[in-house]
Each structure stands twice: as C-alpha cells, then as structure tokens.
Amino acid sequence: MTLFIQQCINGVALGSSYAMFAMGFGLVFATMGILNVAHGTYATWGAIIALFAFTNLSLPMWGAIAVGVVGAGLIGVVVDQIGFEPLRRRGGGLLGPIITSIGFWIILGQLALIATGARIKTFPRSALPRGFVKTGGLVIPYHQIITFFTAIALLAVMYLFVNRTRAGAEMRAVGWDPKSSALSGVNPRRVVIVTSFLAAGMAAVAGILSAISTNNVSFTLGEGLLLKGFAAVIVGGFGDLRGAYVGGLIIGLAEILGAQYISNSFRDFFTFGLLILILVVRPQGLLGNRIVTLRA
Amino acid sequence: MLDLIDQYAVTLEFSVAYALFALSTYVALRGGILSLAAVPLAAVAGFVSLILIEDHGVPIELMLVIGVFVGIAAALVMSLPLLRLDSHWVALASIAFVLMGRVVVLNLDSVTNGAVGAPITRTIQPWHLIVVLSVVSWVMSRHRRSRLGLAAESVRTFPEVASSLGIDVISTRRSLWMVSGALAGLAGVVYANLVQFLSPDTFHVNVAFIMLAAVVLGGAHHWFGALVGALVFTMLPDVLRQYLDEGETIVNGVLLIAIMIFMPRGLVDPTRRVRRRLARLSTNTHLATDDDSVDDDSASQMWDLHLTGRTVEAVVDPLSDRSAIAVERLHKTFGGLVAVDELTFSIPERSVFGVVGPNGAGKSTLLAMISGAVEPDSGRIKLFDEDITGLTAVSVARKRVARTYQTVQLFEDLTVLENIIVGFDQQRITNFWDPVLMTRRSRLEQVELAEKARALMDRVGVIGQPDQFAVTLSYANQRRVEIARALATDPQVLLLDEPTAGMHKLGTQAVGELLLELRDQGLTLVVIEHNLELVLNYCQRSVVMDFGQVLYEGPPAECLADPDVIEAYFGRKADAERIESLIQLRQHPSSSTR
Numbered sequence: 001m002t003l004f005i006q007q008c009i010n011g012v013a014l015g016s017s018y019a020m021f022a023m024g025f026g027l028v029f030a031t032m033g034i035l036n037v038a039h040g041t042y043a044t045w046g047a048i049i050a051l052f053a054f055t056n057l058s059l060p061m062w063g064a065i066a067v068g069v070v071g072a073g074l075i076g077v078v079v080d081q082i083g084f085e086p087l088r089r090r091g092g093g094l095l096g097p098i099i100t101s102i103g104f105w106i107i108l109g110q111l112a113l114i115a116t117g118a119r120i121k122t123f124p125r126s127a128l129p130r131g132f133v134k135t136g137g138l139v140i141p142y143h144q145i146i147t148f149f150t151a152i153a154l155l156a157v158m159y160l161f162v163n164r165t166r167a168g169a170e171m172r173a174v175g176w177d178p179k180s181s182a183l184s185g186v187n188p189r190r191v192v193i194v195t196s197f198l199a200a201g202m203a204a205v206a207g208i209l210s211a212i213s214t215n216n217v218s219f220t221l222g223e224g225l226l227l228k229g230f231a232a233v234i235v236g237g238f239g240d241l242r243g244a245y246v247g248g249l250i251i252g253l254a255e256i257l258g259a260q261y262i263s264n265s266f267r268d269f270f271t272f273g274l275l276i277l278i279l280v281v282r283p284q285g286l287l288g289n290r291i292v293t294l295r296a
Numbered sequence: 297m298l299d300l301i302d303q304y305a306v307t308l309e310f311s312v313a314y315a316l317f318a319l320s321t322y323v324a325l326r327g328g329i330l331s332l333a334a335v336p337l338a339a340v341a342g343f344v345s346l347i348l349i350e351d352h353g354v355p356i357e358l359m360l361v362i363g364v365f366v367g368i369a370a371a372l373v374m375s376l377p378l379l380r381l382d383s384h385w386v387a388l389a390s391i392a393f394v395l396m397g398r399v400v401v402l403n404l405d406s407v408t409n410g411a412v413g414a415p416i417t418r419t420i421q422p423w424h425l426i427v428v429l430s431v432v433s434w435v436m437s438r439h440r441r442s443r444l445g446l447a448a449e450s451v452r453t454f455p456e457v458a459s460s461l462g463i464d465v466i467s468t469r470r471s472l473w474m475v476s477g478a479l480a481g482l483a484g485v486v487y488a489n490l491v492q493f494l495s496p497d498t499f500h501v502n503v504a505f506i507m508l509a510a511v512v513l514g515g516a517h518h519w520f521g522a523l524v525g526a527l528v529f530t531m532l533p534d535v536l537r538q539y540l541d542e543g544e545t546i547v548n549g550v551l552l553i554a555i556m557i558f559m560p561r562g563l564v565d566p567t568r569r570v571r572r573r574l575a576r577l578s579t580n581t582h583l584a585t586d587d588d589s590v591d592d593d594s595a596s597q598m599w600d601l602h603l604t605g606r607t608v609e610a611v612v613d614p615l616s617d618r619s620a621i622a623v624e625r626l627h628k629t630f631g632g633l634v635a636v637d638e639l640t641f642s643i644p645e646r647s648v649f650g651v652v653g654p655n656g657a658g659k660s661t662l663l664a665m666i667s668g669a670v671e672p673d674s675g676r677i678k679l680f681d682e683d684i685t686g687l688t689a690v691s692v693a694r695k696r697v698a699r700t701y702q703t704v705q706l707f708e709d710l711t712v713l714e715n716i717i718v719g720f721d722q723q724r725i726t727n728f729w730d731p732v733l734m735t736r737r738s739r740l741e742q743v744e745l746a747e748k749a750r751a752l753m754d755r756v757g758v759i760g761q762p763d764q765f766a767v768t769l770s771y772a773n774q775r776r777v778e779i780a781r782a783l784a785t786d787p788q789v790l791l792l793d794e795p796t797a798g799m800h801k802l803g804t805q806a807v808g809e810l811l812l813e814l815r816d817q818g819l820t821l822v823v824i825e826h827n828l829e830l831v832l833n834y835c836q837r838s839v840v841m842d843f844g845q846v847l848y849e850g851p852p853a854e855c856l857a858d859p860d861v862i863e864a865y866f867g868r869k870a871d872a873e874r875i876e877s878l879i880q881l882r883q884h885p886s887s888s889t890r
Contacts, residue, residue: 035387096512099512102509
C-alpha cells in the first residue's frame, strides 16, 4: 500500500510537469487553432536560458528561472509573429501552421543542439533544494512538492485569468471567432501575443522543473514534454485548462503505475494506447464539453 | 554532372526512400487525411524485411513486392480505429501510432533486438531504386485525374458534395489509405536497406514530421511536389554541409517557414499561373461576384440565340397524381430553434416545383433532409413511394437524387470538364488498374465522358473553356457548372438551392427554360428561389414556407397572391404591390418592355 501511494505521488509529480506544459499547448490550440510542434523547444530553451542565467550571470535560482521563463515567452511571441501571423492574415487552415511550426521545431531544436554542444548539462547542486520529506514510510523530494504546487498555482492563476478578467474574456472570444471578436472591439493581435507569451512561458516552467527533477538539460528535453503534453491535452480535452491539467496528471499516473505494475519498458505503450482509446471513444476529451472547431 | 552524381550518390539514394515516404503522406493528404502514419506503416515493412532478408535470404526484388503487401495489410489494421475519426483527429491519432510503434520496437526484443538495434545487409542496387521510382511515378501520374483521383479531389475539398454525387467518402478514403500503405511499405523496405541498421529511432516521430513538411514544401497539390520536396529536404543540407560545420538542417526550417509565408501551395503548384492571373483580375474588376463582367456581354448574346421565350404556360399536360417526393410531418430542431416544423406536402413527379419563403424559413434545411445530409428528428420522407427517411446522403444520391448548393462548391484544383466528370463517378466501370495499364476501356471511357461532359456544358449554357480551372469562371457560370455536375449523375430528381442567385435577367431566363426542358425529359425539379420571377414563370407548383411551416401550397400565382403570404414574406404594402404587378406581368407577357 505504501508503495502504491508512493508511486501515486511520483505519478502526480511527473504529471504536474506534463500538466503545466499541456495547459499552454492546449491554450494555443484552443485560442489560435495551432497544433504547435515547436512548443517543446520552448521548454528546452527555457531550461537552457535559465541555466545560462544561473551559471554565467550568477543570478539567484529564482531569478534565473524568471529569466528563462521570460526568454522562452519572448521566443514564443517572435515565432508567432514571424511564422503564424502571416498565415493568420491569409486565413489558413490546420495544415499551414503545423508545417510552419515544424520549421521552427527544426530551427530551435538545431540551435539548442549547438547551444548545449550536444551534451547533457545539469544545474549545479548548489542551485537546488536537494532534501526530501519523510513521513509514514513515504519519501517525497522537495522538487516534487515544488512541481506539484507550481502546477496547481499556475492552473489557479491561469484559470482566473482566462475566466475572470477582461483579457481572458477577449482570449476566449478570439478562440471562438476571431472575426466577430475583432468587430466587437477586441484587438486579436494583442490577444495572440499575450497567449503566445503565456503559453511559451508555461512550457518553460515545465521544462525548467523537469530539468531539475531529472537532472538533465539537453536539446531533447522538450521532445518528451511535447509528446506527453500533447497526449495530456487530448485525454483531458481541448479548450479547457482544467482538462489539460487533469489530462497531465492522468498521463503521469498511467506512466508510473503502468511501469510499476505492468511492465516498465511498455510504459509509453499505455500512455499512447490510452490516447487512441480516448480519441475513438470520446474525441472531445474527458473534460471537454465541446469539440474545438478547427478551421481546416 | 557525373561527378556531382557520384558526390551525392548516397544522398540521392536516400532521397528516393524519402520520396516514397512523402508520396505515401501525399496520397492520404489528397483524400483529406492529414496523417503521419506513413512512418509506423513503413516501420512494419522495414522490420519484416529485416527478418526475411537476414534470416531467410529473401532477394530484394521479392522483398519489395512483399513490402507493398505488408504495407497494405498494416494500413488495413490501422484504418480500423483511425478512419473512424473526424479528419482533424486523425493527425493526432497518427502521431500516437508513431509513438506506440517505437515502444513496440523497443519491446519485441526477439525480432528487433530492442534498444540495441539490428544490422541489415544492403542488397538493393541503384537500378532497383530507379525501377521503383519509375513505376510509382507512372502509377501516380496515371491516377492524377483517374476515377479515383477525381473522387479523391471531391472527398478532400467538399466531402458533403462528394456524397451528394454518390461518391462514398469513407470507401474512397479507405482506398487512398491502402495506396498510402502500399507506398509506405515500399518506403520501409527501401529505407531499411539503405540505412542498413534498424533501431527504435529509425522510424521515429522526427521522420514523420519531416516527411509531412517535405510534402507541403514540394507542393501538396501535385504528386510531383512530393518528389521535389523530398529531394530538396535531403539534398539541401547535404550541399550546405560542405560550407557549414554544424546546424546545416536549419536551412530546411527556414525554407519551410518562408515557403508557408510566400508560396503556401508549395514549390510545385499546377494552378499557380491561373491563380496569379485571377488575383490580378479580381483587383481590377469584380470578376467573381456577378455577371456584369466582360465575358458575360458576349454571354448574353449567345443566349439570345438559345432563348425561346417559353414559360410554364406552355406546359399543357396536367400535373401527375403520383408524387416524386412526399414529406410527412417532417420535423427538425437545431438546439432550441425549430427549423422545420411538422412539414407535410408532396411534389408531383415530372414537375418544376418552387419552394419560397423568407430567410430562415427552413428551406435549405428541408433540402438537406431530403438529400440525406441532415437527419430529421421525426417524420417521413418518401421518394416515389419508397421510404428514404434516415438514409445517408450517398444512398439518397445513388437513388438518383441530385442537388446543388446555395453557395458555389466547385473543386478548385479541377477544370470545368473535370468538375463535371466527377459527377459521372457512379456510371464509371474502370477500376484501379485500368488507367495504370492503359486498357482499352479506360481510354474509351475517358473519351466518352469528356464528350458527355462537353454536351452538358452546352446544355446548361456554361460560357468558358472546358480545360480552364472552374474557379476562374464568372460566378454565374460557376453556378451553371454546378448544375451540369449534378445532371451528370443522371438524376430523376434534381434539387436546386437558389440556382439563379447572382445571375442577371437573361441568365435567369435561360435557367428557367432549362428547368422546363429537363421536366419534359422526365425529371422532377425542386427549386428554392428568392427570385419570384423565376418561380412565377417556370414553376408549376410551389409552397411558401415561414418558420418551418407551410404557409400556402398551390400554383405560384395563387401562392403569392395569398394575403398571409404577402404579409409574412413582404410585410409592407409597397412590396405587395410589386408582386401584383409581377403577376400581371406574367398574365400579359406581351406588355413586358424587354
């Protein structure tokens, strides 16, 4: 039983980083109709920038994280304005933005490869809280606690932002119908920029925290997050932050529990099998109440 | 030149493998399936070839053939969950398949040697590659405008229209999916043989993304684009490698983004020149909006030759007692909105029947329910006494009910003639191999259909060249092509949704006379119209609808004279007076000034 609870905690912690990534990824998909393949590289670059800020600029860890998040957010905005904005003006479908994002995925991935020298880097030990909490036979490392509460906090803040503020209402309006919202006085371009920044920033938080948990900053960091985050968004449902969050936790739990109780090497099999099952049985996702209409 | 080929020989060989991947993706995309599944399909064939070549010494020639069948079999299995999905979700599900494929490879140790990977002996020779590429190119080019090729166009651009022409969207997609699987199988065998080492990462998601990108870069509107895209994607970094130490693949990313911004239809675009001309024209004149453009001056002159001045008055035979279509207590709500409310009326066979009513009266919903595009909540629809309620759009179309749409829905990559030929699909007898083998019946059919399509063009009065792209016609002519396409299905009932919208007087008259002519030949015509002149002059009977209900049913003149109708439809007295003058115009056509 203790083992089960311990593994559940591990699953939730892992799922929390997937959830943070998925929230941003899903937000971009729901608001702008972009399936952004380059989203994973934002996480990679967030971690690389934070590491650089920590080691080369000697910033404190929280400062380095802030720099990483802002840096990745800006990359997200630049990518959007260079690559997606022209397609948006032309009124493109689903395919165009995917292809553009594959272009950025190639560019940002290759640049990350060059920046890290194709080596796996780690945050210095001094950067991180290395301890853990021991209680009732359970061992919970600090970084798991931090990841869990960061994800919860991000969910709460983003949920309130999207559902309770004017900017959030504009975001939802643009997601629903960009043209009509523009006619009713929303500046869609500003909404798109804010959304891109927030989404890329969240990817960076997920990237930095999972880099800390796994002790690994490499150019492939974002790839894993992209695939799992993508699964989380489908499982949980598009167009709903809570759905993405729950989806992330489910994917994390399925991965850890599947590995513990069924087969370690088949763990991804369950994740993606679950994904296909959801797609067939309930394409709008577990929490999704509407199918996001994409402009094909 | 030979030096260059020598220098890049390996890259060129790889570009053949990538071309096969890209073509596999292209074929699926052509049918509107945005899928990354070429990679897992190829993986299956790749690993099968590993076993057969290494353990059983199967020669490569045989292996290539086996690869095709393995690819088809794998595609068949994968289609079960995949093709049930909405097209947008196929992309997502296919990514999941790519990732699952990797896990399977990792875990089937006995076959794949797990994470370590397994070497495979290269037995493929350059001439094999040339043969494979030639055969594949031949098949692709022969199918560009074949029966399957045209069906694919229709299914991709407007699935709903395809169904209304009797083309089964799902089975067309499945056929394309099998072809895509065959190509992926070939790709898998060739690729495995060239890399000479298979590991879990050989067929990974990166390859899948890059293949999709290559297709769009090269141009997703022509099979040759897939070849060009694959070649560019493999050659460009290799050429740059001589000048750069690292990051040479970045150029592919930059190129992709630039192409998507400046050339969204890719490097190879058969319609590029036409589109450019169209873009220029539409800034100068309002070509696509109405009939007052240049080509219609001559058009109206041509019609003067055809027009007979015949109206419905000249039709003497009484209306048949038998109904072609009868609806009984038909009901449909959308959310809380009642679109069609317990509607009951019948349409006599061999008649021109008008459906009029203000916007939102439920006319188009009615048409959609008759044609099977929308399922009614309750009530019955009968076609010549046969209950067709709840049949799918394809089944209804195959019972020879054709329709046109309120907004023009022509297939943009096809010429006028090809657009019409799509309508002949159900009468065609050629199969997949006929065009490839250039059989006699394939050639005969092609000639025959082209002739029939030309005849239909003349009959509905399309002013334009048979081989010009249909979207370059004026709006009114596009509408006529749509009618011709519907007629190509050889219907017994033709449903027309505002056929004369955007046409001027002579055009309207020509359509009206065409309706009567078709009636004479035994068709039943149902016309939704706002143009009351058309209804008065050419319809034998009509219903007026409002709020989903029948307001009045009878001869058009009676309908429009009914005070309820006048109030519901026109509201104001001024408009009612206009109607009266129209009725008088109809009764005394000689007093018309035209």
